[in-house]
Amino acid sequence: MKYITDTISYPRYCSKAFQLYFADMDMGVLDIETTGLNPQQSKFVLGGLLTPFDDQLEAAQFFAETLEEEQETLRAYAAAVSEKDLVFTYNGQHFDIPFIKKRSQVPLDLPFNLDLYLLVKSYSPIRAFLPNLKQKTVENFMGFWEHREDEISGKESVDLYYSYLSTRDPAVRDKILLHNHDDIVQLYRLLKVLEKSDFHKAMSRMGFPIRSQSGIRLIIERISTSENQLRVRGRQREPAISYRCFEWDEIPCSAHFDKEKKTFVVSIPLIRHSGLMLVDLKALKMDIVSFEKYPGCQEGFLILEEQGEKHYLQTNHFIKLFLERILNQWIIKK
Structure with a gap:
């Protein structure tokens, strides 16, 4: 397993509504990469966890360098996630969290998950102006697209992982890591979408x-x-x-x-x-x-x-x- 950390200068997100629910809580942004969508057949290969501090973000990535390292990597990642009081995801309620639970071989104590995809879909008027609710589409609407460096899709990330297994090319590995890294950093920037939602109604329902x-x-x-x-x-x-x-x-x-x-x-x-x-x-x-x-x-x-x-x-x-x-x-x- 490879463990990678990085620090990004970026102000901590704050609003009155956000502070009401989450003040003084240990929070993170979660995103995973897998070899497919079905957790019964596919494997967990990379987990990203971003933690905000006062004026910077710390990105931690847990990367399985072989398929055999899945459980070791997943245990380390789940342990780090379990320390959080809450995590922010994008479609994590339907994909990331169930996938982690299904692939894990031990009981997990996972934090509260605020899924921004579900919040935008059900509690924000901006959904009416968008062609779809893909994370990159919402990023573009919010004006954050220019911050992205990676140019690959989730499907391409899977193909690249299998390529890395056979070639061990560090440049290929770095493309996979960058894709996941940009996803968690951009997702943190997307917290501003909370201000374009009926946030208190969402919290009452979610x-x-x-x-x-x-x-x-x-x-x-x-x-x-x-x-x-x-x-x-x-x-x-x-x-x-x-x-x-x-x-x-x-x-x-x-x-x-x-x-x-x-x-x-x-x-x-x-x-x-x-x-x-x-x-x-x-x-x-x-x-x-x-x-x-x-x-x-x-x-x-x-x-x-x-x-x-x-x-x-x-x-x-x-x-x-x-x-x-x-x-x-x-x-x-x-």
């Missing part, structure tokens, strides 16, 4: 990660409401915990964290009145100051839905702070 002060990590997978309950479900990352409560400090809330299944579900009471869906911040003993900037925060109540219109930002912010409170106060002090 989920988002939660991290406690002590390092407990959750991934929200589903947010739903009934007549009188707001329910949040998801999975736990390692180290998973066991915890159950039906009330805590006179707060009417139930929580169940299952260590064996690595799942969690939290139910919070809702109030419905005159077309409004609200949570009682005072009854839940929440810090009201955190929500006073929202027009829907009045007299200790926070409006999550009004006449059928969902307030995704307020709902997500409330859920994030409530779950962080469970992890930082309830579970630690139980």
Whole structure:
């Protein structure tokens, strides 16, 4: 296995919405190269992982120099990816992540995956202006195409890999590495597409990660409401915990964290009145100051839905702070 690192001068992406969900989290950009699309028959040959810092990006690549090195390379790559709280991919939900899981011979603790392809496809109006949603097409629309140095496609990368296996030509290997390197760097630049999306709605539907002060990590997978309950479900990352409560400090809330299944579900009471869906911040003993900037925060109540219109930002912010409170106060002090 060959391990390659590179540092690129580039400012860290930042926006208010981005910081709301991902501040202080360890994040990366993920992209893989394989010998084909079917993980039952094809092999993992290269994994790229880009990590942003304040004024630079660090690109790490894990390259299998032979087909026999697949598992060694995949284990090293998966270990590095698992350290992250979240990763950004492009069509990773349907390709990269399932491929890694299928080819891996050991259980994996993978981070939250924010798939920019799915976000653009379902939550951004720019999809109407594009002939297709290929990564390079979106790069061109966003004005980032000139930053690319590689000129090959994913299909050509496969052909080049087989050529490298027979020739061991370092120039061929470098073309493969450049293709993967440019993909992860360009994908990081594409984070600006978040500003052209209904980002809070996307996070409500796609989920988002939660991290406690002590390092407990959750991934929200589903947010739903009934007549009188707001329910949040998801999975736990390692180290998973066991915890159950039906009330805590006179707060009417139930929580169940299952260590064996690595799942969690939290139910919070809702109030419905005159077309409004609200949570009682005072009854839940929440810090009201955190929500006073929202027009829907009045007299200790926070409006999550009004006449059928969902307030995704307020709902997500409330859920994030409530779950962080469970992890930082309830579970630690139980």
